Structures are given as structure tokens and as C-alpha cells.
Amino acid sequence: MSEIDPETSAPESPEEAAQSGTLAASIALKQRAGGLVVPVLTALLAFMIGGLVVLATGHNPLLAYRDIFNGAGLNWVFHPTTSVVNTSAYNLSQTLLQTTTLILCGLAVAFAFRCGMFNIGGQGQYFVGLYVANWLGVSFAGMSPLPHILLAVGGATLAGALWAGIAGFLKATVGAHEVISTIMLNWIAIWLGEWLFGDGGPLQNTANKTVPISGDVADSAKLPVFWGEKELQGLHVGFFVAIAALVVFWAILNRTTLGYEVRAVGFNPEAAAYGGINVPKNLMRAMAISGAFAGLAGGLDMLGYLYHFGVSDIPANSVGFLGIAVALLGRNTAVGTGLGALLFGALLFGTTHGLSSNVIAPELAGNLTYIIQGLIVLFVGADVLILYIWNTRRKLKPRARARATEAAA
């Protein structure tokens, strides 16, 4: 038997993946084949096509991207300052605020993915986290800050876990597909919010009963802001929680028996069962942990800068869905999700606040984010195509060489 066997390793690997059959297995396969190249290409391609759209409107795409870059505050690195009076510093703090949410929503998708499941329900899990944090933050107003924050954040996390856990339970017991059940749970969460904050709803504010908005969380439950002002939507300590969550995500997957089980089930449930792993239990647990990340995101947003939430805010919010793009672009890894969240955070804030109207029409600017987001999701879904282009490029090289030697002979 040869050392590395090209007959069985290279051409047959897609088959192996098909045999083990799971989403996670095929993703891992592509990851090996494409490494860092594919996600970077994916993003670049999306930006290029987004640029073409800008060009089609008669504007200069390079100027537009420069403005987005500055608008996201990324030019801060050229003249760092901690004073948010400075525009770039303020912009960056807002970008990082978005990044915080996106990291956690991305992890919510990535964790389930590593167990072979597609959690489309990040949005709903985020919402229930938001609701519970609002409820706990508005009530218990007399508590001292630290316990109050811990209670509200913990409650939000648990709510997200339970919400996703429903889908996990259905998957493990009756085999209901998680994509379907999480989508349905999203809708339940949306209408739950309409009822909670709507006229006469249990979480509607007490001051003005005609406005369908929740009450403000008590000061004792508000997260400390370390960059900027609370009143001006400064960057709160939740940012560090999100960074810590990335580390926790990595450690759970790679350094705990729980993570080992999750990955084994994700790659090959049959082999996992053979190894003595309880597969249904793991499906449920992985879904719950996924939901916990999204619920935490909702909790931190509520206590960090939103403080209240209204019926009209519900349809406008789509960070949970953006988490899917973040995780896919980040290849469901901790580092990748962090970088993906930063990219989308910058896009979100940069396009809505940074573009000068002489470069690009403001009404078009915000949609540019969605165009790029859509393209990235499309390309990640179709990364087989990008891999194909990449591989033919590699294959062409030895071909050209063979032709050269033939010509020489």
C-alpha cells in the first residue's frame, strides 16, 4: 500500500463525503479543499458584483467602498483615539456594536452546523432572548446592578436555548427536520412579540398605553458602556462577552468530550452511535447550545443599548438571519465567524451612515449591504462552483506543463 494513495484520496473524497452523507461532512471536505481561499474569494466576488451594481447606477464603486470603509470607522486604525467625539472612533464603536450581535448570531448557526444541523431559527431565538431580557430588566427594578444583569442575561440565554431546544427535541424524537421547525418557531417568536408589546400586552409600557412599545429596562440592568455614552448608544461590555463566546465555542468543540460528540455526530451519526455516543441526546443539546448563543445576543442587545423594543421594530430586525451569512462565510469556525461578523458589522453600519450622497444615493446605500449579503449566501451555497473554478485553475497548470514537455520532445 502506498503512502498517500491518490486513487482513493483525491478523486474519491467527494464520494466518501456522500457516503457519510451529512452536511457537516461535505462542508469539512470543501474546507480542506479550499482552505482560506474560498471564503476570501467568495467575499471578493460578492464585493465585485456589488461594485457592478453601483457602477450600473452611474456611481464610482471604488469611491463607494472607500466611503463604506470610512463610514464603518475602519479608518480609525490610521489615527487611533479613544474619544468618540472623533468621527472614525464613533463609527468604529457602532460597527463593533453590530459585530457583537453578529458574532453571537453567527455562533448560533455555526454550532448547530458542526452537529450536522442547519439552524435557521437564530432570529426567533434572538427575539425570545430580547423579550425575556426586557421582561427581567424592567421588573426587579430594585435589585443591585450585577445580580440584576446576570439574572436578565442568564434568563435571555436560557430562553434562547429552550426555544431552539424545541426544534432539537422534535428532531431527536420524531425526526422533524430542524430547518422547517426553526422557521416555524421564528414566526411564533415574531407573533409572540406582537402580542407581548402590543396594545394591552403584558410587556407593553405602563406610561403610554397607546404606543405598542415595551417599557425601558431599569438602570440597574443596563450593561456598563466602556466606549462612548450610554445615551449615545456607546459600546457596552457585551462586546467582550461576544469575544469570550468565540473562545468558549472553540474550546467546547475542540477541548471537551461534549464537543467531540457534537463533531462526531455532525460528521457521521452512524459511526458516532457505534462509538457509544447517544445521537438523539446530542442533537437536542447542540440545538439548545446554538439557541443559547442567539438568546445571549438578544439579551445583550436589550441590556446594552436597545433598552426597549416595539412592535414596529420586529419586522425591521434581521440580525438573526445575517448570522447565517456570517457563519457560512466563516466556515463555522470561531475565527471565521469573528471575522465574518466584523465584515458584516462594518457593512451594516458603513452603508447606512458613511456614504456621502454625492457618491451614492442614500436609499441605495443600505440596500448594498443586502445585495452583498445575498451574494455571499448565494456563493457560499454555490461554493462548489468557486471550488470548481479554483480546482480547474490548479489542474490547468500541470496540463500546460505536460504540453510544454510534449512540445519539447
Added chain:
Amino acid sequence: MLEMKGIRKEFPGTVANDDVDLDIRRGEVHALLGENGAGKSTLMNILYGLYRRDAGEILLHGKPVDFGSARDSIESGIGMVHQHFMLIPVMTVAENIVLGMEPRDGILLDERGAERRVRELSEQFGLLVDPTLLVSDITVGQEQRVEILKALYRGADVLILDEPTAVLTPQEANELFGIIRSLKADGKSIIFISHKLNEVLEIADRITVLRRGRKIETVPREGATEASLARAMVGREVLLQVEKSPAQPGDVLLKVESLHVTDDRGIPKVRGLSFDVRAGEIVGIAGVDGNGQTELIEAITGLRKAGSGSIEVAGRELHHASARQMLDAGVGHIPEDRQRRGLVLEFSIAENIALHDYAKPPDARWGWLFPDRMIDRARRLIKEFDVRGGGPLSRAGGLSGGNQQKLVVAREISRDPKVLIAAQPTRGLDVGAIEYLHRRIVTERDEGRAVLLISLELEEILSLSDRILVIYEGEIVGEHTGEVSEQEIGLEMLGGKEKTAA
């Protein structure tokens, strides 16, 4: 009529073919023999235009040719039937065969004409298959015939068959050999890729042996023996017979009593089956596929809920135990399908070694993993079991079949099981790996383990087992110790004895 000269092909890190010569005559069956990874498929993919050679030339009827794609080679009369068929299940046999070269009636497919053409071809070569059936409704053996017909329809004079018997039952394989003979009589040349010695000796006119990408020899069938071919393939003397001393059975370690098991659809597959396996003996279960072997193994290993009856491991009643409980009770299991069940192909070798014990010290404590310890253990086992092709952190899926199996065996045996269940332990492996595994199984028997061997290959059962049980429709219909003929067991496998008794 067809010559390949000095073919060389490199892949990153390996030379798959190095200065290989091959000549094919008109109307001959030419076997290409070699272990997995010897470069057989690579060579054929070059001939078929799927890979580009790095050096060398191909002559067809004395003229140099250069196939840039499979289309070129098909036009030159070369057809290939791959190991994995490429048929469209929702289309009929005839539609699949004419696909891409359809006879037309105006702008429509001439369905009748296609069927007639296919029928003619299939009668001409004795490839009986109904052209009007959907491919999803035909057997694997028939699918293979459709693939052969597809190549013939495209005017193939040289037909490459890549491990054609790997997916067939012995009976279907015999039929295939009949087809090959009639193709040969019609002047077609057949390149028959295989690593099975007996098949090659049965069907081939000449045999070319490849080893590690190089051509070792081309010999006529006359004068070739299994031993001589095995030596050429592996590069050393190979023991085709298993050497073992008489068994010294000890205590009963596995006891199964009137066990009933049903399959996924609730159909009873194991029906009141009883047997036991003692320490230091190999008990072989012979039977035709689908007679309850899979369900029996799954019940004993806790992977399937058993019905009534009892399973005892070393005197402990473990009926209805989970897979984890069975593992902890000392049942080792070399599963039937190493890629589907035995390994997580995406995991590293070290992670696969830890598949049963990842949650126990030293691999883990309080739920925290210690990868370094897993790697240490893997390094030790890789050495002890001679797993080649990667280190502890290499992906298990990247190993060759034989090394993957060694990895599974290493893991199971290193757990020091009382009972070792080996299901089809040598399926798809080449001579060298089979020799190793058979020796290892006998060694483990001598260590005092109770070995239960389940195999569809009667030869393997006969050469390894100390005691043979024959399973038929979920019941044990025969038990043999000592000498017994293949015919006798073969008859029982088909339920013969039951009928004569009735």
C-alpha cells in the same frame, strides 16, 4: 492494437504511474492486477482520457493518439465501465443507453428505435436486460450490463472494466464472465481490472501486474498460479493459507439464546437463534447476505433493540443494553462497513482511535479532553499495528482501505475486548492486508478472546473458523467442527437441509 508506452503520472506527493508499458491485443481479455493504490485505475483513467499523462505515449493501431477527454477516447472505440455506475434512475434502460447519441424521429426521441437497437445489441452479446424497465427497478448486476451496453452502443472495441465483480454476487459474477467470453468471441478486447487472484486466473488471457505504480510483469495465464501472482503483486511470499494451531476453547464468553430481532421495517430477521462462543475459539457464521447477520451483530453490539431472548457477555445478562454498555462489557466490534460505521472519515487518526473511550481517562477527565494523550496513544498504535499513510493528525479518510481497516482493528483490539466480533473483516482489501488481518484474528484467538466471525466469503469462514454455524432466514441451520466441504455448507446456506428434513 493498443499500446501504452512509458506512461508516467504524478500526483502531488506520489508517483501513481512510473514508466508503465501495456499492450492489448484484439480479442483478448487482459487483466490488470495490483493491490489497492498500485496505479491500476490511474493508468486506465489516462487511457480513457480522464487524466492527462505526464510522459509516455499511447498508440492505437500503431498511430499515436492523444485523448483530451473521455469523448475523444469513446470516439476512438474505447469504453469504460466504472466501479460506480453513472446511470439515471428515473430513465429507462434504453434511454440511459442511447443518452447523448439518441436516434431521432424528427425532433423527438425515437423510443421504439432506441429499444430495438438496445435489444439487438443485448441479444448479440448475451447481455439480457429489458430495455423498457426503469433503471431504478433493476438489480446492480443488471445496471452493470446497462453500462456495458452503453459502451458497446458507442462502438467500443476496447472495454475497460474497473473491478467489475466488486459489486456482484458470486452468481452474477459467473454470468459476467459468460458475457466477457462472448464479447471476446466477437473480437472485442477487454481490460479487466482486479485484485482478486482467482477471478483473474479464471477469465484472463494475459495478466499484467502493477506494484507501486510500476509494471512488474506481463504473463500469459498458462503457467501463472495464485502464489506467483500474489508474489508479484505484494513483492514477497504471501501465505494464502492461514496457519493456526487447534483451538483450545475455554469459558463461554458470549452466549446468545433464542434471540429475536426485527429490522427497521419490523420484519423479523433473527428468529429464535441460539449459540455460544468460548474463549480461544473462532466461531464463523456462514450465510447468504440478508439472512439476519447484520441484525444479529447489531443486537449483540447494542446498536439495535433486540426482541425476546437473551444475550450474555462473560456471564452477565446484557439484553437491551446500549452500545455504550456493550462496549464497557468488553465487546469489540469490527463493523461490516468501516467507512460508514467504523470510522469518522473526517476525524484524525487519533480522534478515531479514541472513538469509544474519548470520555474516559486518560483521554478526558471531567469532560475536558487531552488531545496530547490521544495523540500519544495513536502514535503507539500506528506503530504497533503498522498503519501506513499518515500520522496521528492525518485524516482517517485519506488512508487506503487496508490501512483504514487496520486502524479499526487497532482500536478494537487495544481495548482488550473479551468478545471480538469481526464482520466481513477483509471486504474490499487486497492480498497483503487480508493476510495480515487473518493472522491477527488468529493471534487474538490465541490470546484467549472469543471471536465471532461473520463473512459472506465462504472461503474465509472455512479457513479461519474453529467452528462453523450456518445461518439461514434468521436461524442456525447447521453446525460443523472439523472437516466439512464447501458444497455441504453451500447447500445449507440455501436452506437445503431444512427442506430435506421436512
